[in-house]
Amino acid sequence: MDTADFAAALGRDDSRARFVTIKDDLELEAMFNAPLERWRVFLHSSQRRMVERHWNGPVRVLGGAGTGKTVVAMHRARWLAGQLGDGERILFTTFTRNLAADIENNLRRICTPEEMQRIEVTNLDRWVQGFLRAKGLRFRPVFDRDAEAWEAAMEKHPSAPDLPGRFYEDEWERVIQETGVANRDEYLRVPRTGRGVRLNRAMRAAVWPVFEEYRAGLAERNAMELPDCYRAAAALLGQAEAGPPYRCVIVDEAQDFGAPAWRLIRAMSAHGQDDLFIVGDAHQRIFSNQPVALRRCGIEIRGRARKLRLNYRTTEQTRRWAANLLAGHAVDDLDGGADDERAVRSIADGPEPMVEHFESREEQAAWLVAYLAALQEAGESTRGVCVVVRTGTERNALAQELRAADVEAEVLEANAPDDSSTGVRLATMHRVKGLEFDRMVIASANRNMVPLPAAIKPLEGPERAAAETGERALLYVAATRAKKELAILSFGERSRFLSRERL
Numbered sequence: 139m140d141t142a143d144f145a146a147a148l149g150r151d152d153s154r155a156r157f158v159t160i161k162d163d164l165e166l167e168a169m170f171n172a173p174l175e176r177w178r179v180f181l182h183s184s185q186r187r188m189v190e191r192h193w194n195g196p197v198r199v200l201g202g203a204g205t206g207k208t209v210v211a212m213h214r215a216r217w218l219a220g221q222l223g224d225g226e227r228i229l230f231t232t233f234t235r236n237l238a239a240d241i242e243n244n245l246r247r248i249c250t251p252e253e254m255q256r257i258e259v260t261n262l263d264r265w266v267q268g269f270l271r272a273k274g275l276r277f278r279p280v281f282d283r284d285a286e287a288w289e290a291a292m293e294k295h296p297s298a299p300d301l302p303g304r305f306y307e308d309e310w311e312r313v314i315q316e317t318g319v320a321n322r323d324e325y326l327r328v329p330r331t332g333r334g335v336r337l338n339r340a341m342r343a344a345v346w347p348v349f350e351e352y353r354a355g356l357a358e359r360n361a362m363e364l365p366d367c368y369r370a371a372a373a374l375l376g377q378a379e380a381g382p383p384y385r386c387v388i389v390d391e392a393q394d395f396g397a398p399a400w401r402l403i404r405a406m407s408a409h410g411q412d413d414l415f416i417v418g419d420a421h422q423r424i425f426s427n428q429p430v431a432l433r434r435c436g437i438e439i440r441g442r443a444r445k446l447r448l449n450y451r452t453t454e455q456t457r458r459w460a461a462n463l464l465a466g467h468a469v470d471d472l473d474g475g476a477d478d479e480r481a482v483r484s485i486a487d488g489p490e491p492m493v494e495h496f497e498s499r500e501e502q503a504a505w506l507v508a509y510l511a512a513l514q515e516a517g518e519s520t521r522g523v524c525v526v527v528r529t530g531t532e533r534n535a536l537a538q539e540l541r542a543a544d545v546e547a548e549v550l551e552a553n554a555p556d557d558s559s560t561g562v563r564l565a566t567m568h569r570v571k572g573l574e575f576d577r578m579v580i581a582s583a584n585r586n587m588v589p590l591p592a593a594i595k596p597l598e599g600p601e602r603a604a605a606e607t608g609e610r611a612l613l614y615v616a617a618t619r620a621k622k623e624l625a626i627l628s629f630g631e632r633s634r635f636l637s638r639e640r641l
Contacts, residue, residue: 181213182206188444189213192221196414198392198432198439198472201446202479203618204457207417208572210446211390212245214415218386219253221412226385229406230259233394233425237261237572241390258384262399266367273374277362283307284363287355294347304596305335306348312428312601314349315365316397322346332428334599365398372398375405382408391572392418392472394425400435420469420477421461424568424612427604431474439473447481451574453488456624460617463635467607491617492625495632502581502629503539509579509625510545510562520546522576524563526616528587536581537564567612570619578620580613581627588613588633610635 181189188199188210201207215230222228230245232238242259249257267279292303312333319325326342337345356362362370375382387407389395395403407413414437420429432439449457461479471477496502510520525540525547527533533549540547546561550569563575570578582588589609597605613635617624628636 181209182448182450184448185210185213185446190217192411193415193442194411195409195442196416196432196437196439197442197444199415199417199444199446200419200471200477201417202419202421202449202457202482203460203615204449204451204484205446205482206448206450207419207446208241208390211388211415211417212241212248215245215257215388216249216253218388218412219249219256222256222385226256227383228257228386228388229265229384230257230388230390231262231265231403232390233261234391234571235261235264236569237391238264240572262395262403263364263367266364266371266402269371269374270367275370277360277367279367280356280361280363283310284352284356284359284361287352287359287361290355291348291352294351296344296347299337299341299344301335301345302596306345308597308601309333309345310349310352315363316428318365318369318398319349322350325349332600332604334597334601365396368398368402372402372405375402382406386412386415388415388417390417391422392416393420393423394418395430396426396428397430397435400430400432400437404436416472418472420472421464421479422571422611422615424571424608424615427601427608429470429474430472433473443471443473447483449482449484450486451621452484452618453486453620453622454484455488455490456617456620457482457484459491459624460614463610463614463617464607467610468603469607488622492623493636494625494627496627496629499535499539499582499629502627503536503543505627506536506540506579506581507543507545510540513577519560520562521560523579524550524565524570524573524575524577524619525579525581526565526567526570526619527580527582528567528590528612530566532582532587533564533566540564567616571615574619574621576621577623577625578616579625579627580616583613583626583628583633583636585631585633588635 185206188197199207199210201210211230215228218228230241232241238259238261245257245259246254263279263281270277288307292306295301295303295306313319313328313330314325317328319328322343325346326339330337356366382405384407387403389403403414416432416437416439423429452460457479461482469477494505496505506525510523513520513523525536527536530552537547537549540562548561548563550563550565552566552569565573589606593609594602594605617626626636
């Protein structure tokens with residue numbers, strides 16, 4: 139049998155009987171040590187029960203890092219592709235382009251060409267822009283704020299109430315765009331739950347001209363922010379005589395989508411059997427600090443909520459260290475309830491994470507150089523190592539330090555694939571989402587770096603607490619990319635997240 143022909147292997151009854159369903163922890167441990175492309179072919183029996191069945195409505199699957207959520211979603215796509223009727227298609231969508239590209243590559247490993255023809259893989263932002271342009275809309279997408287239009291709008295801000303510029307940015311994003319407020323009357327009535335600054339009716343009326351002016355500025359510049367794109371696409375789908383374009387929509391990294399995106403996703407598939415399959419983990423919410431309840435977006439998951447509790451990527455020691463970062467901090471279940479990592483366990487043991495502190499960045503760099511040299515002396519390639527930091531500036535500085543010591547180092551840029559064959563990787567915490575390495579080194583975990591002051595200090599009340607949880611989630615994501623070993627380094631004054639009181 140051709141061991142590289144995974145799709146053919148899956149199609150054989152004898153292969154399915156002997157290899158596809160992993161029956162016990164010994165088999166799981168063997169898969170833990172196998173290459174990524176191999177273990178992503180196999181499913182635990184509890185996962186298979188979620189994948190190979192018909193569901194009478196939307197399904198939500200939770201699971202911490204390393205529990206195989208994306209694996210389950212990919213096999214769900216493959217199974218559904220074999221159930222579709224003529225002309226029916228599946229959309230597999232996620233938050234970032236990098237993750238979408240990785241998913242498509244891995245789907246090609248397990249699907250036949252015929253199955254792949256029925257599965258479209260793309261991140262949602264790219265899909266919605268293509269859809270609107272295909273409908274004849276010509277616009278300039280805005281991924282954050284249109285600086286010129288926003289500056290003009292802020293000239294309308296009142297002297298009373300006296301509110302900082304950050305308030306207006308957050309109010310626009312968390313209230314106006316999240317709920318789809320279109321006019322003054324709607325703004326006067328909309329709930330502002332979780333906002334740190336309370337506004338009475340008169341205060342709302344006073345600040346509304348800023349948002350009204352910004353909308354006008356966007357229109358003048360033929361610009362659309364992504365939430366506006368989502369709403370426009372959902373409206374067009376609702377008017378389509380042919381009905382929704384997909385038989386099923388599969389969503390990975392569900393925690394990073396906001397309410398406008400979920401309302402669009404709901405409109406992309408007809409209500410009924412096998413319509414939506416959603417996987418996510420709010421412990422890994424790193425692109426948004428605002429939880430969303432699926433039921434409030436028209437997605438009802440009661441009776442179809444499941445959770446993965448077996449971690450087969452990260453050692454138990456690393457899993458516990460990462461989980462403790464978020465212990466005592468509210469983590470939601472994507473539908474208004476709470477989630478935690480109780481009863482989750484890893485199949486593999488390993489060393490306790492190394493937590494090292496240094497007096498200077500030079501000492502940190504020297505430790506890294508010695509660590510990498512020791513791996514090479516033991517016959518191990520440094521390609522299995524990723525050094526991760528909080529910011530791009532710190533990543534670049536560390537890359538220079540390693541290269542000055544003749545260490546081969548490859549920087550992982552935000553929108554570039556990891557296609558280098560040699561060298562230790564250096565990346566930001568955001569960039570490593572969806573990746574994994576044998577060894578992870580979290581470097582420069584210092585005060586005024588982790589958490590990043592700019593992400594927290596301007597906020598107050600519930601918003602500050604949510605931002606704090608988001609910074610902890612970033613560290614959780616970075617730590618749980620490690621398969622075999624984790625090291626956490628700091629110099630100067632260490633991050634308070636690393637202290638004994640960090641819980």
